[in-house]
Amino acid sequence: MVVATETSEFSYLPHQAQALNVPVPPVERVVLRLADGRELSALRFGDAPPVVTLLHGAGLNAHTWDTTALLLQQPALLIDLAGHGDSSWRDDLDYSPRTLARDVIFALENWTIEPQVLVGQSLGGLTAAAVASARPDLVRELITVDITPGLDTSAGPAALREFYAGPTDFASRDELVDRAMSFGLGGSRADTERGVFFNSRIRADGRVEWKHHFAHLAAQAMAPAGASSTAPDGAAAPILDATGWDDLTNAEAPITLVRATSGFVSEADGDEMLRRVPAAHVIAVDASHNVQETAPRELADLIRAVAHSPA
Structure with missing residues (x-):
């Protein structure tokens, strides 16, 4: 079981679990050394091999999924994407979904033993689509949360x-x-x-x-003119371009888009998803963009239903 102390990253879990009326599963932080020397870090919920893998959005970290993971009560892997949480920053500043996907693929090869229900929110959703396209053997179901390729998130x-x-x-x-x-x-x-x-x-x-x-x-x-800066134009934001449509149309796994009614994905964006990927499902949830934080129970119920469905 988790040992909670004031300085532990898991110190919030017992209180969260009590409020949700669920038990606290075993939780640990795991780390992989990548070929280029970087480290990829993640949280592993449960004492069995993961069946669900969760990828967060830009500027967040694996702990954004804590409440959802507690409600899931399923063995789950919560990955800190490169440049976030306890995972190493990239020297080349490349945080595009297909680049991030290479780390996730390596993580799934090392930390899982069966195809995953792969869930990604925002940047994590496009990364999940890239994983599903490149390695269909690793993904059983794909759930993208409040993101579609080419979406204007400005x-x-x-x-x-x-x-x-x-x-x-x-x-x-x-x-x-x-x-x-x-x-x-x-x-x-x-x-x-x-x-x-x-x-x-x-x-x-x-x-x-x-x-x-x-x-x-x-x-x-955004430093003042003349100030020293090593960041190229636009480096402050992840690359959320339209190439992700290819990843979604090439994915073999069933696809569900969770659209937050007060988020970034409009009803028209959901219709565009269905036009491009007719077999996909679009589900609207009363939430803001970070659905895993503003509607965690509804999201957990959806993920659990997919995880329990026949493969």
């Missing part, structure tokens, strides 16, 4: 880029929480404190900085 990321364009390090996590809440990000202060805890780290000098690479790239990209 409104959401624009607000986040403004938020991340400020300081990249802070005197304390409380200072960072205050900044997030001043931008209207997060929900209650407790929820924001939890999110900041998982998305930040304390440096050797005692300063607190964001874990994910995008925050640092955003700050560099």
Whole structure:
């Protein structure tokens, strides 16, 4: 079982589980060394081989799925994509879905023993589609959450880029929480404190900085004219281009699109998915873009139903 302490990344789970009236499964952090020397990190829920793998969106990390994973009560693998959480940053700044998919494929080859119900939200959804297209043997079902290829997500990321364009390090996590809440990000202060805890780290000098690479790239990209910057134009945002349609149409696994009614994917976008991938299912959920946080029970029920369906 998880040992919860004040400094443990799993210290929030017992309280979450109690509120949800579910048991806390065994949870551990696992790490893979990649061929180029980077590390890929993930959380493994349950003591059996994973049947569900979850991929988060840009600027998030594996812990965004904690509530969903607790409600699932299924063996699950929650991966920190490159440049996020405890996974290494990429020196080439390439966080496009097909590049991220190569790490995920390696993870599935090493951490799973059967085709997965592969669930990806936002950037994770396009990454999941790339995995399903390249390695159909690894994916039993594909669930993409509030994303379609070529979707204009500029409104959401624009607000986040403004938020991340400020300081990249802070005197304390409380200072960072205050900044997030001043931008209207997060929900209650407790929820924001939890999110900041998982998305930040304390440096050797005692300063607190964001874990994910995008925050640092955003700050560099929006630096004043003449300031030094190593980030190319647009590096602060992931590449969400239309090439993902090829991945979806080439995927052999059944596909479900979960559309958040207050998210980025419109009803017209859902219709476009059905036009391009007629066999897909589109399900609307009353939630905002981060469905795994704003409607975790509905999402968990959907995933569980797929996981329990005949292969």
